[in-house]
Amino acid sequence: MEHVSASRAVWQFWHREMFSSIVGLVRSFFDTVIDFLNRVILRKYTFETLTQTANYLRKHVPFTPKIGIICGSGLGAYWDKGSLADSVENKIEIPYEKIPHFPRSTVKGHVGELVFGYLSNVPVVCMRGRFHYYEGYPLWKCAMPVRVMKLLGVEHLIVTNAAGGLNSNYKVGDIMLVRDHINLMGFAGNNPLQGPNDERFGPRLPRTLPRTLV
Structure with a gap:
């Protein structure tokens, strides 16, 4: 039972690490794509x-x-x-x-x-x-x-x-400070x-x- 529990713990640890790595790679990929698109789009201005x-x-x-x-x-x-x-x-x-x-x-x-x-x-x-x-x-x-x-x-x-405006005291032409x-x-x-x-x-x-x- 101890051997099975240890194997399961190793498997769960590996699974979490793999998942975290995949999420990190996907996030890095999208950050790179977004940065590239921003640079291409904004290059005009x-x-x-x-x-x-x-x-x-x-x-x-x-x-x-x-x-x-x-x-x-x-x-x-x-x-x-x-x-x-x-x-x-x-x-x-x-x-x-x-x-x-x-x-x-x-x-x-x-x-x-x-x-x-x-x-x-x-x-x-x-x-x-x-x-x-x-x-x-x-x-x-x-x-x-x-x-x-x-x-x-x-x-x-x-x-x-x-x-x-939701305030009924406001009138057309009033100046409001935001x-x-x-x-x-x-x-x-x-x-x-x-x-x-x-x-x-x-x-x-x-x-x-x-x-x-x-």
């Missing part, structure tokens, strides 16, 4: 590639925008003459399809152009039409225009979108920071709030 995009825009815009504005639904539509994008003075409008390496907006009502100009004498650039994950774009491509804005000299970014959020898509492994990080774009995980607010 290297620092050099986005510098080409920024240089193209500089040739058409004689000033440096200081504020970047991503116009949400209703703030960039042509039919809304009171829209934020329509309020820009001395406008220079550049369609996305003319900008090297730039994605295309496919959502109805999202025009698809960058609008350069001035708001209250401040040089700005507005995205008239943005890119969404549900359009089939990976998150890193949705975030690509923000990196281009940074290369152009933008120091502050204003992001807007159409949103609903103190925290739950990244539901992150639970599925989706993140715009995935892939190799180029330090020339900045740190991968920068501090987003001053210490006094944390």
Whole structure:
């Protein structure tokens, strides 16, 4: 009985070790594949590639925008003459399809152009039409225009979108301070920071709030 128990223990130990080795090999294989795919996919948007995009825009815009504005639904539509994008003075409008390496907006009502100009004498650039994950774009491509804005000299970014609220005291036009959020898509492994990080774009995980607010 002792001989049988010892043999069984050896067999169980060997079985566990083999299983662990197989799991490790499979995990290593998938990590290698994912890293390779990330490098191949992200190769299009290297620092050099986005510098080409920024240089193209500089040739058409004689000033440096200081504020970047991503116009949400209703703030960039042509039919809304009171829209934020329509309020820009001395406008220079550049369609996305003319900008090297730039994605295309496919959502109805999202025009698809960058609008350069001035708001209250401040040089700005507005995205008239943005890119969404549900359009089939990976998150890193949705975030690509923000990196281009940074290369152009933008120091502050204003992001807007159409949103609903559960608080009945909220009214249309209210400004809400986002103190925290739950990244539901992150639970599925989706993140715009995935892939190799180029330090020339900045740190991968920068501090987003001053210490006094944390």
